[in-house]
Amino acid sequence: MNDTPTYLPESGSWLCAACNQPLVAAPVGxxxxxGGFTITLLTCPACGLSLVPEFxxxxxxxxxxxxxxxx
Amino acid sequence: MTVTxxxxxxxxxxxxxxxxxxxxxxxxxxTCPQHGEFRSRFWHGPPGLAGWERPKTPRLGSTPAGTAPxxxxxxxxxxxxEHTQRTCTVVFEITGRCNLGCPVCFADAGxxxxxxxxLAAVETRLMRARRAAGPANLQLSGGEPTLRTDLPEIxxxxxxxxxxxxxxxxxxxxxxxxxxxxxxxxxxxLDSVFLQCDGVSDAVHVALRGRSLAREKRAAIDxxxxxxxxxxxxxxxxxxxxxxxxxxxxxxxxxxxxAVRGVHFQPAAHFGRxxxxxxxxxxxxxxxxxxxxxxxxxxxxxxADLHPPCCEHSLCSFSATYRVAxxxxxxxxxxxxxxxxxxxPAEEGARQSMAFVARQWGAAKAAPAGxxxxxxxxxxxxxxxxxxxxxxxxxAFMDAWTLDLERARGCCIHVAAPDDRLIPFxxxxxxxxxxxxxxxxxTCA
Numbered sequence: 120m121n122d123t124p125t126y127l128p129e130s131g132s133w134l135c136a137a138c139n140q141p142l143v144a145a146p147v148g149x150x151x152x153x154g155g156f157t158i159t160l161l162t163c164p165a166c167g168l169s170l171v172p173e174f175x176x177x178x179x180x181x182x183x184x185x186x187x188x189x190x
Numbered sequence: 191m192t193v194t195x196x197x198x199x200x201x202x203x204x205x206x207x208x209x210x211x212x213x214x215x216x217x218x219x220x221t222c223p224q225h226g227e228f229r230s231r232f233w234h235g236p237p238g239l240a241g242w243e244r245p246k247t248p249r250l251g252s253t254p255a256g257t258a259p260x261x262x263x264x265x266x267x268x269x270x271x272e273h274t275q276r277t278c279t280v281v282f283e284i285t286g287r288c289n290l291g292c293p294v295c296f297a298d299a300g301x302x303x304x305x306x307x308x309l310a311a312v313e314t315r316l317m318r319a320r321r322a323a324g325p326a327n328l329q330l331s332g333g334e335p336t337l338r339t340d341l342p343e344i345x346x347x348x349x350x351x352x353x354x355x356x357x358x359x360x361x362x363x364x365x366x367x368x369x370x371x372x373x374x375x376x377x378x379x380l381d382s383v384f385l386q387c388d389g390v391s392d393a394v395h396v397a398l399r400g401r402s403l404a405r406e407k408r409a410a411i412d413x414x415x416x417x418x419x420x421x422x423x424x425x426x427x428x429x430x431x432x433x434x435x436x437x438x439x440x441x442x443x444x445x446x447x448x449a450v451r452g453v454h455f456q457p458a459a460h461f462g463r464x465x466x467x468x469x470x471x472x473x474x475x476x477x478x479x480x481x482x483x484x485x486x487x488x489x490x491x492x493x494a495d496l497h498p499p500c501c502e503h504s505l506c507s508f509s510a511t512y513r514v515a516x517x518x519x520x521x522x523x524x525x526x527x528x529x530x531x532x533x534x535p536a537e538e539g540a541r542q543s544m545a546f547v548a549r550q551w552g553a554a555k556a557a558p559a560g561x562x563x564x565x566x567x568x569x570x571x572x573x574x575x576x577x578x579x580x581x582x583x584x585x586a587f588m589d590a591w592t593l594d595l596e597r598a599r600g601c602c603i604h605v606a607a608p609d610d611r612l613i614p615f616x617x618x619x620x621x622x623x624x625x626x627x628x629x630x631x632x633t634c635a
Contacts, residue, residue, distance in 0.1 A: 124564075186579075188542065
């Protein structure tokens with residue numbers, strides 16, 4: 120197990136649409152420019168795609184990405 | 191060489207035109223059967239025109255562009271089917287009066303006697319402009335908008351009409367004289383102040399505005415900072431007058447960040463009120479502003495940092511965003527790689543530009559601090575706030591000598607005319623050699 124911050128969907132039992140595998144919590148690297156950190160997201164054990172929950176996508180992740188978007 | 195269209199600066203007849211590239215320079219050339227050939231340099235020096243491009247493509251699935259009706263472009267404005275970009279900023283003039291009598295004024299403000307539109311008329315026009323433009327940014331302009339005592343009510347009406355970002359274009363005198371005004375405007379919903387500030391020395395203000403203003407500019411900035419209004423310093427650049435102060439203005443802005451959110455340069459165009467003959471007027475082109483920035487900031491701002499726009503025509507502007515480290519040192523934000531030069535859908539370019547302006551030119555957002563910092567996203571936001579961002583940009587307006595109709599058709603900054611048409615800024619303000627306006631209604635005989 121890892122002790123990184125975990126961002127899971129508020130509800131539901133999630134399957135990977137492509138692989139039909141149940142998603143499992145796994146560490147995921149987040150990279151912005153030169154820096155990065157690790158968080159825990161639901162991830163497909165087969166294909167490795169992760170689920171970014173809506174509250175994170177439109178919340179803190181959006182705020183960080185706005186900082187990096189130029190005209 | 192590329193082809194476009196232009197006007198005769200004498201009779202305003204539409205003419206086929208070409209852009210000639212001579213070394214790193216660009217010249218707009220056309221011949222009027224009546225008034226002869228006109229050659230105007232619109233680009234001078236490195237980086238040259240080759241590679242300076244951010245093409246915009248029409249939105250997929252949108253109606254194919256048609257042709258302008260009647261007399262054609264640029265005589266039937268009100269955004270005709272030939273226009274290639276949507277509105278990102280509506281410029282809305284609420285008065286023709288002014289409390290300065292500047293020798294240079296694109297709006298030729300303060301010379302007419304037309305009454306200000308009533309508050310009710312402003313409300314109706316704001317709603318019509320919002321309907322025509324969609325969810326665009328709004329700039330309240332004039333004249334000097336702060337001469338209206340009902341300005342806070344107008345700001346509130348603009349918000350009510352559905353403009354998400356409202357900016358005030360002002361010389362700042364009223365903000366300096368009445369520090370409570372900024373708070374009243376912020377309370378009404380104002381987001382940002384586009385503060386005319388041509389330099390740091392009183393000599394520059396005297397030359398361009400007729401009086402010393404450095405103290406008032408500083409007081410206006412302080413008042414806006416106290417009211418949590420974002421401030422953009424806007425310099426009209428006239429060669430030989432204030433192009434030697436661009437570096438000093440950047441340094442001033444850096445020391446005042448995050449209250450000051452950007453510096454925007456506008457090389458003077460020969461329209462409205464401008465001394466001398468437009469044919470021989472010295473013009474500062476975008477590459478010359480880039481060179482001045484690099485030369486006067488000890489290389490903190492490099493010409494190579496600056497990129498063409500994602501919204502308006504590539505030849506109309508440049509910009510870059512920097513982080514201001516403690517002590518005022520600037521470093522390019524985002525590593526400089528965020529804006530490529532590949533084609534971008536016009537609609538997406540406009541969305542990016544509007545969002546950037548609203549975010550960068552409004553007040554700096556409070557970053558998480560102390561106990562609010564719960565994860566690495568918060569730490570990233572807090573670290574970014576420690577080095578606030580400052581945008582540096584310039585826009586090259588076109589006058590009757592430099593007008594390139596392809597650029598005008600790609601314009602995203604549109605004046606809401608009194609008859610509710612949206613008209614590209616340069617066309618609205620364009621005047622022929624004898625002062626005849628293409629669009630702007632004369633307010634006095």
